[in-house]
Amino acid sequence: MKVKLRRFTGREFVTTEYEVETGENPTVLEILTKIKEELDPSLSFRAMCRASVCGTCAVKVNGEHRLACNTRVNGEEVLIEPVDGYIPIKDLVVSHEEIYDGLRRARVWFVPREENLTITPQELNKTSRAWDCILCGICNNVCPPLLEKRDFGGPSLFTKIYRILEDPRDSLGEERLNGLTALNAQNCVHCSNCNLFCPKGCMPERWITVIEGKLTQKGYIQKKTEDFGFLGF
Incomplete structure (x- = not known):
């Protein structure tokens, strides 16, 4: 060969x-x-x-x-x-430093509550696919906003955040959601390249959509009306 x-x-x-x-x-x-x-x-x-x-x-x-x-x-x-x-x-x-810098910037780790909460299987199922992310970076390498150097957190970062955001054991709650505005979830063009190429089937675009909806509902970001043309077929 x-x-x-x-x-x-x-x-x-x-x-x-x-x-x-x-x-x-x-x-x-x-x-x-x-x-x-x-x-x-x-x-x-x-x-x-x-x-x-x-x-x-x-x-x-x-x-x-x-x-x-x-x-x-x-x-x-x-x-x-x-x-x-x-x-x-x-x-x-x-270099993978860009991945690790993003995780530190977004504080992608649990801040546990004082009380010991038990998570149900149903609650765990909501985030189970996001937990499969291995930070290989492939989703980021096929993401148009990141490749075009737009201000966007990226699929891997939002996947890691989602698993904590939906976990009742995390104590930050609304504070964590408010802190996500700087990652500009609205800059996702929803081309689904990240879903297509993720080797673990984590479906990053799905979690970006959920987070973007939460931020819009709370008034942290404006509902996106711009047509990027990626889905215009």
Whole structure:
């Protein structure tokens, strides 16, 4: 198999080609590991769990953002590139600081109540899918407002916030909701790219819509009337 790697050298992107002997339907991570171990030990990429849990191995595969560990390829040629939305560091490795800065800025952690509350299965089901987010960043890398550098919190951040916002054990309540105005949920264009490419099926656009509705209902943001044209078909 011919493998093309678009790598960042620290100053520019270059494309390197390799001929790799693989088994049938190898994963992208298997291909990258084989290149590093047998052909080019200088290659840098991220991978930890190999089981779609850690979220560190996101790359572009033939132009689509995927997790390297659970994406299988076949055919005679494959192109592997760094993801689009984050600052490149080396080869396929990009900075994730933007994700972590957003989590700190939005205080995405519980502030527990003094009393010990029991959460019901029904309440837990409301947020169960959002809890599956592994912060791989793929949703952010296919989000038009973020790629266009608009002031927008992003799908992964709103997914993490939703699971706390709907949890009765969190004590901030209205204060937490008010603090979300700076993240500009109304700047979401509802293209559903994040839903389509999320490897865990977290459905980020759904939670953005819910949060945007809550903020609008409370008067923290204005109801959006602008047509961005993404759904105009």
